[in-house]
Amino acid sequence: MCGFTGWIDWTADLTKQSIILENMTATLANRGPDASGTWISPHCALGHRRLSVIDPANGAQPMVRTADDDTYVLVYNGELYNAPELKRELESRGRRFTTTCDTEVLLVAYMEWGPSCVERFNGIFAFALWDSREEHLFIARDRLGVKPFFFSRQLGRFIFGSEPKALLAHPAVKPEVGPEGLAEIFIVGPARTPGVGVYRDLTELLPGQCATVNRAGVHVSHYWKLESRPHAETVDETARTVGALLKDTVERQLVSDVPLCTLLSGGLDSSALTALAVNYYKETGQGTVHTFSVDYVDNDKHFKSHAFQPNADAPWIERMTSHLGTIHHAMVFDTPELVGALHEAMTARDMPGMADVDSSLLLFCREIKKEATVAISGEAADEIFGGYPWFHREDALNAGTFPWSLAAGMRADLLSQDVAAWIRPLEYIGDRYLDAVAEVQHLPGEDENTRKMRQMSYLNITRFMPTLLDRKDRMSMAVGLEVRVPFCDHRLVEYVYNIPWAVKTAGDREKGILRKGLEGVLPHDVLYRKKSPYPKTHNPNYLNAVRTRLLDVLNEGTSPLLPLINVKKIRQLAESEAASSNLPWFGQLMSGPQLFAYLLQVDMWLRDYKVSIR
Template identity: 30%
Template structure:
């Protein structure tokens, strides 16, 4: 895994190139390389994984008219390399980076359709003065780009663009509204008006001061109702076993995250079948006075014992001592998924032993693991209730329920379900994922109409995916919610937090559930095999019985999160009150102090869980102090 940077600008020179590239040194501490060609500069920071002795970047083609900087891993590079050699290409290294460059030389922009893996790369063609960028299908690897004062730049992280003092730091109010809506900024938007994300499955071509973007991959969700459950289990495990095996290519120590959940446990089980040595596994737990119900270390130990892994655990205590600032600097923009905390610690622990770790990320999106999918599965029955009974009897009753004292989300999920019950399917989905209930939206910002003026682009981005024609099932199907999560929440929340926290420790994380042949096959599995008898991940549970202890398969899903709901009321309460005090809020004047106070009161009293919204405000305050 690596960090890449490049810029086309009249101000580009060697010193500027080195300075910007070195902001990404944490992503690639092993080596650095630079290419300067007039106004174009490209830099690379390397974390050596494959062809450690060679493959220094940038890498050039035979006549040095093309060069590449690359971040990621290509799992089918050996096969592509053989094809390219047969076509007459001459290789000087044994790694995957040069394979991409020759593939581009042979097939042009369509080369990305042949790549299997995670990637973000840039190729400069000096013969045509063309810059070509591409990002992998699921957005496992990040790629930002920006335009300003006649220049164009790209980078693995925004900080490399922001290092130029001439780069404008103007805040994007649409990005800000999106952030407080979802706890992250989705789609192309960032918090900065002049920086965008290249979307997953897209490529960008720049030439003569202009650029165009092309979508090269789309996920199709077309259930095959003509096959049996046994067929799908057999083929699914065949694909997954092959995906895990392909992800084990490495010249450096390798291990796996083992949370105690079914996804990571199944990855570890399959890894063990490929290795004669014990697999290195790493697990988090939560200390302090709260959080025991989220601690899955016991389940992880069962899997570790069954497969005789070399297992390490770490216990998180809610004393962060500057960690919030560290996480904010990792993202360069507000990002408030508190799973960043356990992710940071598990990556830190893993990096002490290995350079590469496999993860079970993607299992929830492909097998229906989130509560909101169950909400859609229940909505057909629920919609048959008379509107009068729902509005005047059930809804008021649920709204009066106090949240659970241990911070569990059961009551909160009930409230979200009932609030969205009468909405159309696409708005119902938004009701499940939105972090701010409608009653707060008009008063949350200091400007009363701020939300209504700036929130629509993010809302439309989600609804366009939910209603996408690539999903064959009808609007009431949870398949649409799964597709929408795969295109939005997965790349810009789950994968973003994994990338930034792992790269803070120069750890490469691989995600075999997002091997695209496997994921595309699973998109043909009928929804009734993913949720059955109100059991999420039904088909995965059936397949996992051969590999995992029964307790791991049947225990309640917790998610890789900490007990933030309780921490905010206890260990972190003094920090919350100080950071979100009225004098601190007045420093930027964007939020309404009275509404913030009401949100805190509701959370501290237990009337409503606002952990994500409060954490969002804490992160925003920290980001604003550091960047603006």
């Protein structure tokens, strides 16, 4: 995994602007701590930071190849899991390779097939490729958007990078935020609308999109979209297909030339991936799998069960590590560490995120990085297989809004009157919901319940899942750790999306078809454990710490946050007894402590990035 940046400019000689390219590239050092490189020509500048995973000695970027007086230059972030098959096919067509890395496979695939090469890729990727003969830049992003790609279109100029910070290092990109950006921060966030970069000048290449940048402009197209198709297989056939697809996906993603591990919470998803990894390691004689878990000081004393977190993870982690015989590493963090990392987590995203859920993941990834360079994680299974409680609640299915936005009205009440009148928060979230629903393809003859469940699945895969993928990419890459997400294999996603809800919930259980497909892989009690999400701290010390810090910001009087919020109402919330609740009282995804921590991140962001609201 890596980070890249650069720009195209048809109006200037970029060879005289190398210092700007160096500065932009330097912002991505955490994403690629192993190597740095730049390439510059009169109209194209490319920068790259590398995290070496496959063929560390020979995969340097920007990677340059020439053929028939044409020069091809590639900067790339990601992994191609079908690189061996592609390489064999390309060799059969007369292509020759000088490395064993997938970077060269991607570059040669473009040389052979042109832009249509992306349709052949199985992996997670974002890249930019300069073709000197065509005098154009070809860019693409993987089908599910695991790897990020931000860009800014300006007159005669196209600026891009793996993270907003790289673009903001270019003099032409300013940290300005308008009404859309504020609505994303205060109403939509952290489930940011795909394609919206929050900053006024920033856009995001959508998952499954590619584009050609030339003198005529930027020509964007979709090479992949989530499509609705009939599903005719029986429950047993479907379970076998799901199990086979997941096994193949995991085994492809276990390839690495550097130490690899799995993240293990003791839940269905992470336990399944770990078990498949252990089985594969045994079959191939690769030794013992290392596993990692995260928890918090005194969580065992303060944990309270609720719909989104029905039980604690610790006993289940011990159950799985004992059953599988992994070498386990349990990471435990305390309140001062979580609060202290809020700032670094915000910087990793270049904007406010998921508060302590972000900061704890960043700390977790930093500890993992001491032992491994690549980790396997169970992200996306709940969005794909329908594991969240809102898939199973009539109020969420019939709400006429995103299920994670049921408390949008409460969030809107926390804005200042001027800001609320400017951004029209409820209208904004309503429009984004209608945009999303309009994209859903329904099959002829679908009944009302089938339409509802397909719509809910589509919203989760295309709107909520990117939030978690963005979080995982940004927090892990901030410390130079590559995280792979097997449940995001596009073959698996395409197949499961079209499984009828009655089959998807086989055995009258959430994610029932996944459980059935994993029979024989996991112990029965783990296989049928109720869903439990990424763990949060339940220690009241965390609430006290973030509440005190937020009250200090409110009392200081100079914070750029104050004109944007209803200071009186937020002060009342912070000082109320309700603030002590760790249940998700502030909407579906934000507890009192998370709200206060999130507002602290907004304050940090406005100050650090010198954000101009206009």
